[in-house]
Amino acid sequence: TDSKAASKSQPPGPDVCAISPKAIVSDACASYSTLDELNRDLRPSLVDITRNTDFFSYYRLNLFGKECPFWNDANGMCGNIACAVNTLDNEEDIPPVWRAEELGKLEGPKAGHPGKRLQEERGPKKPLQGMLGEDVGESCVVEYDDECDERDYCVPEDESAGSKGDYVSLVDNPERFTGYAGEGTKQVWDAIYRENCFSKASFPKSASLGTSAFPQRGPAANELQNVMREHGRQLALEEHQKRQPNTPFVTESGLEHEDECLEKRVFYRVVSGMHTSISTHLCWDYLNQTTGEWGPNLQCYKDRLHGFPDRVSNLYFNYALVLRAVTKLGPYLKDYTFCSGDPWQDRITKQKVQALTSKAGIAPQIFDESLMFVNGEGPSLKEDFRNRFRNISRIMDCVGCDKCRLWGKLQTAGYGAALKVLFEFDNNSDDIPMLKRTELVALFNTLARISSSLEAVNSFRIMVEKEETAEESEGHHHIMPNRILKPHNVMPDKPFTNPLEDDYVDHEREEALRRNRLPENATLTDEIYSELDLIWRVSKYVIRGWVQFPVKLWQILILEASRLWEFYVGLPISPRSWHIKRPNLDEL
């Protein structure tokens, strides 16, 4: 009952399925341990792609040229050396294919938004058209006349010749502690969360913040009041969680967030999960100002995340969402040339990407985007959702620390690309939007960010465990509040165990069984229906296995062929990574 109550107190409770506790658990949710397992599997390839290929390790963005469109940010600037970004000012340091002289040579499809007709002519189901890399002289860049394509979820970075921007090496500018804090950061985070306040009426494009100071009256003032109320509720919720963990948080409007629709919850989770990832990185790679050394800061993690399971839950949710987008994009990337100016490297990059997306494709579906924007007020929310996300990408120009702005912009672009792939790529439609190189780089690097955050959070949890065990053995009786994040699938009466241990999966099964158990007062009819339901789900699971078998076999063949190729050309051979998974009731 405790965990039930807790799950009602906030949208993303630690024991709750990431999206909707009842309706979509089997198709759209994976357990925390499944995601950890996937992450352990995929992480080496992802790190390899984002660190060792030119295509994915250089990003071009307009880092300094855009003013904050919402307020005067002159006072919120970070002067610490750690806030600085090393841009690649010397042309020699940029891969040849992206140097200005090469971009200047480009002709043809770089000019102009492709428009519907041109997209149709280019043919269906090839969103990338090989446009970014078939040949430098042909077209490594696609340029848009207007700021956004109507299906963009964020303001895209422009890589075309003549556009303003700098190249940065993402490897040389790691996301970590910078010391950027105070009123400036508060203002930015507040503005970002304000975008979460959906109203019944749709907002006009980029309107919810407005460019002027806060209004005193009229519709905008009403909205502001709602925002303040919402923010106040958030603070009250946090206070409540501290004082009375695991009890429902009741406001005048009832249990918090209980009645929110899927789309609004998803929006909040994406933003909050991104915030969690940023906090995790700054705590993991923290500057000890006494010793001058960089390393994990456990207290920083405890203050920001350990006591807030919903924040960590949102991080896992984002992993599922972005990984699903990358997996969905996989087949489209087969025709894509990863143009970096060196055909040999381009081929290797492609193989690495194919290996990653094929591996991810073998895993069970972890997020089901087809459930969004379909029921209730869902369809009418899509444009609002998109505009709000674009606004968040504009707010990133108000971040007063260059390095934070770099990673903030990259990650919003990455989530924007993921949302575009999930909600605008319709396999049954011929009209599929295009992706720029910057969007692809942002997408893969955002996944890599979340992936390293998951790893860091697991390591931090283990550190907390060790610290508590040490304290206990010294005789201090440590009282751990229930709301502190435990491995998510642990039964309430079982001891806290390291999520990396094998028996974690057993807890997961027990939890699944517990969820499916009938209430004590169940009638015979309930039991019969429950049995029939189980038989139905098991049959579906078995049939689905048979149907998917040829695809899986094909994926295995592709993977094996790619390993053989790696062996043949003398590359390090990627490990085999498919598992025969034990079915659990969640997947049935």
Ligand SMILES: Cc1cc2nc3c(=O)[nH]c(=O)nc-3n(C[C@H](O)[C@H](O)[C@H](O)COP(=O)(O)OP(=O)(O)OC[C@H]3O[C@@H](n4cnc5c(N)ncnc54)[C@H](O)[C@@H]3O)c2cc1C
């Ligand atoms: C876009 C952006 C990028 C940044 N990148 C970096 C960076 O790379 N390195 C660096 O050192 N600093 C970075 N910062 C600053 C950093 O995020 C913090 O703002 C700063 O460390 C001050 O932290 P704080 O303790 O005041 O809480 P903040 O992290 O600023 O949080 C403000 C409030 O938001 C709420 N909150 C916190 N986390 C969550 C969550 N996950 N979900 C929901 N609500 C939450 C809490 O109420 C909290 O009090 C960045 C800031 C921004 C806006």
